Structure formats: structure tokens, C-alpha cells
Amino acid sequence: MNTVRLDAARLDRLAPSLAELLADTVDGGASVGFLAPLDRAEAVAWWKERATAVAAGRLAVWVAYEESGRVLGTVSLALPDKPNSAHRAELVKLMVHRAARGRGLGRRLLAVAEEAAAARGVTLLHLDTETGSPAEHLYRSSGWIPVGAIPDYAADPAGVLRPTTIYYKRPGTGPVPPAPG
Template sequence: MITRLTDAYFDGALDDLTGILHACVHTGASIGFILPFSPRDARAYWTDQVRPGLQSGGLDLFAAYDEGRILGTVQMIPATMPNQPHRADVAKLLVHPQARRRGLGRALMIALEARAAELGKTMLVLDTRSSDPSRILYQDLGFRVAGEIPNYCRNPLENRLEPTSYMFKDRS
């Protein structure tokens, strides 16, 4: 089941969200964090970065539930500049390593796209490490590569730089 999490349900979801983020970083997900990365660091991300966006309406947070637990999540962050009312960013598609290959990432992205349509967002933008397997999912969902930036981010597990790909989906 995919749902949009609101601030009212955030505290009840916090342990699952923390566990997903921590596990994903420790299995090499390039989502802005590097090792060492503790559960406390993961929890701080959700409470300090995501909760304020939920409270202000500055982002939508989607969760994939299975067997009563959240096993995946993704965020949609609508652009705020006056010349971009049609655009939103896709951020931090995470599926717990133990729950991958079950369609949760795809289901989360489909829910995000439905919400984007409700809000009149016709341009979706994201970036992903060029070698990340999620790039295949995004391409299957109709996202196209706009370009690649070399040495964009540090590998979360090793001290080396990697390229990132910027991708977009124009739904107009």
C-alpha cells in the first residue's frame, strides 16, 4: 500500500523511515550521505530536514507499507520560483535493501506522478548517480537523461568521486 504521509503520522513512521535511510546508505545508496552514518544521523535527517517541509507544505512524502511496516519512501518537492509553477523535484527514492525487487520503487513513483498531476506539475526532475540501478527504473518510467556531471558526488562507501545524471520527465 502506498500512502502520502502527513505530519500527523510522521512520529509513528519515524523509526521505519530511520531504518530505511540507515540501511540504504550502508548498502551504497548515493543519497547525500557517506559513512560513517549512524541511526542518529538518519533520524536527524528526517526530523530536521523532512518534517519542516511536511509542516510547511513544501514537500510530499510517500511511503510504501508492507506487512505493517514502511519499506520504501520517496519525496516530491514542488518548485517555488514564480517561473516554475509546472515543475517538481523527485528526491530520495529509498527501498529497504531487504524489500527490493518487489515493485515498491515503481509503485512509489507512480503515486508521486499521480500527485504531481493533481498539482498541475508537468515537469519532474531528479538526479541519480550515473551507475545507480535506479536509473533503469526511471528510464522505464519515461524519464530521460538531460546530462551528466562528472565527479559530482562522493561514493558513500569509498573515498572516490562519481558522476551523476540529471533526468527529467515532461508530462505536458
């Protein structure tokens, strides 16, 4: 399995494959901002729109794929464009195809994003995820610290409002016990 950072042109070319991954993620019940069923054309358009942010340096996207070229996972870092927040980044859209889950790919993608953040001088990462989701185990076991939960923050793919937990991590730190409270 290979992992590569995408430039805007390659992201645009891979948009249909990334759209399939996004649709699989939504169909599998993960709350990543879309309702099910996700229209494939809408998913392709959403990914193509990300190319502008990649080209502007506001978004870094990595994709994991098989030798056959099949996209199995992705992760992104949203990079702020304001001087007072240049030290931080948001981890967004960590997705692993259901057929590839349970093989450590999510953890590998998370590590790739964390290492890239540290290499560019980012000292604080943050993310949000659906409270009680399988992703929470990955984040907690990877050293991410929960800050708190916001009730009814986002609708899950079925349209049900669900709470979201906010996490942070300092790049370069390994798994640590959760903060008290």
C-alpha cells in the first residue's frame, strides 16, 4: 500500500476515486459532513472543489492506495490563513474504505498527517468527531486529548443530530492518558 500527498492536479484527477471512498464512508454510517445516500456527482464535485484549497496551500491531502490504484483511505490537514493561527492545523476527513478497515490504515494515515504537521512547524492539531463513533478509539489511543462534547452538533448520515467531541494533540507526542475530567 502506498501513501502520497496530492497536488491540486492529481486531486482533480483522483476526484472520482476519492468520491467512491467518500460515498463508502457515508454509506457505512460515518459522519463526515454528508447525508446518505450521497450522490456520486455531488461527491466528485466536492472533491474537485478541494483542489483550489490545495493549490492555495490551505489544505494538504494524502491518499492511501493499493498497487492497482484503488483508493483505500485519505486524510487532510486544513491550514489556517491568518498569521495568529499559523501554528495550528485541523485534521479533517480521515476516511478508510470499509474493505480496508482493521488493518491499521487509519492509524497510518493519522501518523502521516501528524508527522507532516510537525515537519511544517505546526505545534497544535485539533479535530472533531462524532461522539461514540469508532473513530474516537483511534484518536484516544493515538494520544489525542478530548476537550469536550457539543450536543446536536451535526447530523449523521441518516439525518439524526448527534454530539461531537473536540480533540487536540501536540504533534510529536505519542499516546498519552486522557486528561482528567
